[in-house]
Amino acid sequence: MVKLTIDGREFQAEEGKTILDVAQGNNIYIPTLCYHESVAPYGACRLCMVEITNKRGKKKLVTSCLYPVEEGLDVKTDTPRVVSVRRMVMEFLLARCPDSEVLRKLGDKLGVEKVRFSQEEDKNKCILCGLCARACDEVVGASAISLVNRGVDRQMATPFFDASATCIACGSCAFVCPTGAIKCEDIGDTRKLTMPNITQEFRLAKCKACGAYWAPERQVDFFVKKSGLTREEYELCPDCR
């Protein structure tokens, strides 16, 4: 166990935990977009910036989602420096995705009054945090989407901007997306997955007994492959099994 101070309050934390873990566990507010407890931290959105003072008295800004706790660490989450950096980051994000309601709400909360930068014309809501790609890889194990290219050309996309062969249409990416850039809806017998670069449609499997559509066909195939059972085992929906 190590001892640290956050905003003047003393905490004990297990070694290996991050500042964000400790703060969130004690209801100290730190804004985040790209963080999710089920996937490894990544530090893409830069909103969780905090100011730390280490033992030698040196002050610096760090991303709290990646910084592990240390003995004697003094963390401040609301100094003028932290507030101004967060506002700046928020302005950049808002300049990129002016349409996102989540971002605008968060901007209001952080005190962003005006975005000083020219706003992007291309109206997609992706902030390139990569949470969808990480969830797809770490939680689902499909690795169907990823961040491609570098610098200003960086985008969230399926391989070669084409319909993905490995996507199982589970909808996890849409569920974790912090800004609502990915959408997943079921219309009749198809599932429509709308991503910034591509819209894909998937067929849903029909339950043999009740006739309800219960999961995407691709996902059932994925189950069959993973479990080693036959396709017949998956003919019924969970309600009819």
Place this chain on the structure above:
Amino acid sequence: METQTVYIPKLMPKEEFFMPGHRACIGCGEALALRLVCKALGSNVIVVNATGCMEIVSSQMPYTSWAVPWIHTLFENTAAVASGIEAGIKSLNSKSKKSLEGVKVVAVAGDGATADIGIQALSGALERGHDFLYICLDNEAYMNTGIQRSSATPFGAHTTTSPAGKVSMGQFTWKKNLPAIVAAHNVPYVATACPSYFKDMMTKLQKAASIKGPTYVHILSVCPTGWRCATDITVKIGRLAVQTGMFPIYEIENGKYKLNMDIPQLRPVNEYLKLQGRFRHLSDDMIKKIQERVTEDYARLKERAA
């Protein structure tokens, strides 16, 4: 039907705030619901818990299952205590800078404490517009004291105070439409949910907690002890309640109805009734009567949501 049930659970919050070791019966749907409620709302809450099953099982002296601030209230004053706490938080916040900012007051009560005994306090709190979330865990009778009927007990159900026999045919009135009563107060958000559809329920709770003002979530929780059903089919019965139309799940946002579960064809109510001992005595006539009423109610709800 919920079609995203495999990977979404892995992306749900992991920390528990309603701890194991409590004394709920085997297969309790209410404990399941409450656990998911606590998960969805996180630790930044103050829970006001009316007398009832969940209060009794979770707080046997000297133990507690609650990992969040929790207060036990009487049947009749849950909403009143919640509004008092909310007023206290407001006062503290105005005196010292953001000392209790973002703390949500959550009232948790059973159907008896909501529909019968506590409705006056609830109505008052809704009318005054306090910023709190009221959760009704509806197991359709006073289960904690030994299965007495409440106004949320469905028509025909056997309870100890509406017994089935030669003279009586079980509960003689229809289930009180509590969400509609709450919605009539013009509150910003009212929803019904069932823990069998956890994703739907948890998103509704998070939505309700994020809205400022009084919000209400009505959760059907299956009670194998009182409903006289097998303990291993709690989740299945919850699903059937939704799919037969006995307990449709919908939300009312600023007076606008929205059905959350698209059920093209309602299952016959008999599928739901036959699994439960409390409906064992029902004759074909009564089942037909229930079916007619359920179909009619569902059609009306669909019309409102259209």
